[in-house]
Amino acid sequence: MILAISSQGPTLESMVDPRFARAPYFIIYDTEKEEFEAINNSENANAMHGAGVQASQELMSHKPDIAISGNFGPRAFQVLNSSGVRTALWAEGKVSEAIELAKSNQLEFTQNANVRGHWQ
């Protein structure tokens, strides 16, 4: 299983970022290989419009099964959802804790975007 977690920093000890597409980093974690990769998202984080479209589209090359963040905007959610990526709401601690919750099936999944787009 591959997880994509919005993160405030590039390590497993970084805090999960409450914003999805405007987080500074994404941590891509492979639960089988127990390996991770940090992706710099600063360009999308500062986009005027459509951060959610771009960030979620770029994540697709990593083929995530689950995206974890505090909030998902409407466009990011639509891209993730139509690509079959499940979206989980959690941003109460470190990336490593989010990974543990995913492994133990304790994440809560959302069926809708839970916040409005930026500038709306």
Added chain:
Amino acid sequence: MIKISVASGKGGTGKTTIATNLAAALSARGKHVAYLDCDVEEPNGGIFLKPTISAKSAVSVLVPQIDLEKCTFCGDCAAICEFNAIAVLKDNVIVFDSLCHSCGGCYHVCPEDAIKEVPRQIGEIQIGAANGLKFMEGRLNIGESQAPPVTRQLKRGMPASDIVIIDAPPGTSCPVIEAISNTDYLILVSEPTPFGLNDLRLAVGMARELKLPFGVIINRSDLGDNLTEDYCKNEGIEILLRIPFNRKIAEAYSDGRMACHQSDNYGENLYRLYENIAGRITND
């Protein structure tokens, strides 16, 4: 035809009050006047002028429609889109219409000819008349983000008249530029407060960049501070008119009534201001 635009930088300084009363004062003195409400995100000139609307027309922009039978999901269309309006996924393409700026880039780069441009309505234009003056208003639909196409279409349909008064939106970004471009003179309505001055500076920068002749009206000129006066003096900016605060005018405004009907002075001062400007425009 003389085109005068009214802008402010800061919102709430009295743009619409000046624009509607200027239009009404000129019309009452025998001029053929057209008033264009280019504050398409929040047009409110009609509240005061109370026009009878005789025609409406739709404003549409072109957005991409993807033919998934032809699409190979190469991603070229998403890559060229500066506004991230297209997401190309493994076996699907999502177009976010509200982000699209209708540049046509995706349509041109698509190697499979899988993109068609289709119209999408984003607003409406209303045409009418009020006490002898011609009235036009643009209205952007709620939830839409792109005012300029509505303003552009509104200005394209500008009726023939002696004088056109253009009521611009607040701010100094694209919707304002679109409204004031190609006008003969720009009136900047400010107020003597630090906020009014800050935004006046931005508006002056915009006017200079566009090489538009302009002058300033200081509204509620007896409230606040002297910083706006000092700024104009130092910059060599003409103060066209100072309008002191008047409770009767404020009450009329909040009732949707015209200021120039409350006080003879109000309309007369604006008429004189027009003559002052018009003399210079024809002299140039």
